[in-house]
Amino acid sequence: MSAAIDYLLHLADNALVLGQRNAEWCGHGPILEEDIALSNVSLDLIGQARMLYQLVATLKGGDATEDKLAYFRDTGEFRNYTLLELPHHGPLSGYAHSSLDYGTTIVRNFLYSALMALLWEALAKSNNTDLAAIAAKSLKEVRYHLRHSRDWLVRLGDGTDESHVRVQASLDHLMPYTQEFWAHSPAEAAAVKDGIAVDLNTLKADWDAIVDAALEEATLQRPKAGGYVPEGKNGVHSEHLGFLLAEMQSLARAHPNGVW
């Protein structure tokens, strides 16, 4: 039971945190159509997070609700990948909305969607039937997210000199964070043992193939993996998650039980 809860929270937090990040583009998109596209992606992700939190709340019982899980847990309790909480710009930048970089957004969405397109497909066969149903619905959504981000990755990589340089820099910045996908976590291992989760390392070759094919088409160089392996899924986060949660949770905490 606890293994299932930890694993579902990991999936839910991934979706919520990236959904919140992508929503920062709402009203700031490079063009109107992309503004709407990114908001659509966000709404899909937040929808996935809701279904997963509702499932966790049911498993936990008591007074657990989706809102309490989303708005009343603190940084150390979130189980999302570090990759997903990073701001929309390169390394060593301050936390500033003014410097949102669309290439970084696209690269992140691509790397994560490529993983989730494989994972949701595998989880559709989970022995937890509720999770399997959520996976089947989410699979359709993430296939579109992958299509959207891959399309832009190729356009930016194989675009102008400036777009190529900038999206390559985003890739160099973000790719090392994907090492966390394949790193060991006690919660994931326990969930795999219970037949709820899927061992991600069985999907790595497919993920590599999706990434390499897209990068080749985009004329981008895949940076070497190596260095620090992030541990967001174990609750050890970058300094950026705190700011994200502060913004996301402030309203619910200022007006507990508020409805609209």
Place this chain on the structure above:
Amino acid sequence: MTTELKEWPLWEIFIRSKQGLEHKHCGSLHAADARQALEMARDVYTRRQEGVSIWVLPSAAITASNPDEKGELFDPAADKIYRHPTFYEIPDEVGHM
């Protein structure tokens, strides 16, 4: 450095609804090419389940009638009421048509 900001071409979007037999014009958008226009049309025009099929056409491919010529083009049809089937009286023997 000079940056040339090129405007993306305009595309006309046609959507066929679930019950619809034909694609209906619903608006337009700017996109770099036809495939991108299709993706964007999905996001902009089918968010509320408006359609099950999308066509995109380059706006430049459309040849349109000139609004200034609407008098000579369309007004002459106004007094040709015999062109409507309702102008004719159908004998009772014909029954329902």
